[in-house]
Amino acid sequence: MALLNAFGSVFSIILMILIGYILTDKKWINDENAQLFSRLVLNLSLPALMITNLMSNFDKDKLLSLGKGLYVPFTSIALSYLIGKLVSKLIKVAPGRKGVFQSIFFVSNTIFIGLPVNLALFGDESVPYVLLYYIVNTTFFWTIGVFEISKDGTGSSKSIFSKDTLKRIISPPLLGFIFAILLILLGIRLPKFILDTCKYLGNLTTPLSMLFIGHTIYSIDVKSIKIDKDIIALxxxxxxxxPFLVILISRPLPLPELMKHVFVIQAAMPAMTNTAIMAKAYDADYEFAAIMVTITTILSLIVIPIYKIIL
Structure with missing residues (x-):
């Protein structure tokens, strides 16, 4: 039953991508609409999602008490980033795709798919650990990941310390994330009507992102897609x-077994859907990003039960 529920959460994502594809074919969604979806997600729904997710699931004590578990996702994601960067050089990934490649390699879809999958597999007890991994994963994506993607774009800065790069990295979602963390640490609670507003706006993130990906895939000649070295490496x-890095790092540590299991599942999730949105925003290879989001989401139907059996 748990595996069926986990499959259901992945099928839901695939179905929304398919709807985006169909609506594009029906001319309901065009390039102008898709650009609007991208802007709404980046500047409105994602910042709201950061605030509502963090403030609804954490208080100061919980945030601090879970700190001992931060070492595993932080170390594993950092190592995965370094490995991804090395692999992109070894296999000579195209310049306009390197940042997208590296981002997909080391960050995963920890909230849209990761949260419902872990709930289905391990129950409500997994939520704090899901969000702990999510915090680290999100921090890496909106700093290093966005920086690397921004370098794919035309006319972008190559230095992370430049003014141009800071403008790219200090994005609305990252500001929403930082704002929520500060409020939690300071013990400040937002009024319920503001949190409710953030919740409703945040709920737009997944469907709009999936419709955007469906539109992007429609514009791609699927028949021309070949399983090349870039896709295999990713x-x-x-x-x-x-996930192997998580297993390797967490095994000797005196952490709860459930925490270790959740971290492994989170690390094995498909590519983060926001990669395609950010690739579009920075004029990077967003078509490749959309393809990888779709491929990894579909393949997760096979990967999830395998890791469930291993754990």
């Missing part, structure tokens, strides 16, 4: 290297 990185 599948290995996403589904084998990332």
């Amino acid at each position: 599948l290995i990185g996403r589904f084998i290297i990332s």
Whole structure:
């Protein structure tokens, strides 16, 4: 039953991508609409999602008490990033795709798919650990990940310390994330009507992102897609290297077994859907990003039960 529920959460994502594809074919969604979706997600729904997710699931004590578990996701994701960067050089990933490649390699879909999958597999007790991994994963994506993607774009800065790069990294979602963390640490509670507003706006993130990906895939000649070295390397990185690093790092540590299991599942999740949105925003190879989001999401139907059996 748990596995069926986990499959259901992944099928839901695939179904929304399919709807985006169909609506594009019906001319309901065009390039102008898709651009609007991208802007709404980046500037409105994602910042709201950061605030509502963190403030609804954490208080100061819980945030601090879970700190001992931060070492595993932080170390594993950092190592995965370094490995992904090395692999992108070894296999000579195209310049306009390197940042997208590296981002997909080391960050995963920890909230849209990761949260419902872990709830289905391990129950409500897994939520704090899901969000702990999510905090680290999100921090890496909106700093290093966005920086690397921004370098793919035309006319972008190559230095992370430049004014141009800071403008790219200090994005609305990251500001929403930092704002929520500060409020939690300071013990400040937002009024319920503000949190409710953030919740409703945040709920737009997944459907709008999936419709955007469906539109992007429609514009791609699917028949021309070939399983090349880039795709193979990313599948290995996403589904084998990332979760293996978590297992390797967490095994000797005196952490709760449930925490370790949740971290492994989180590391084995498909590519983060926001990668395609950010690639579009920075004029990077967003078509490749959309393809990888779709491929990894579909393959997660196979990967999830395998890791459930292993754990």
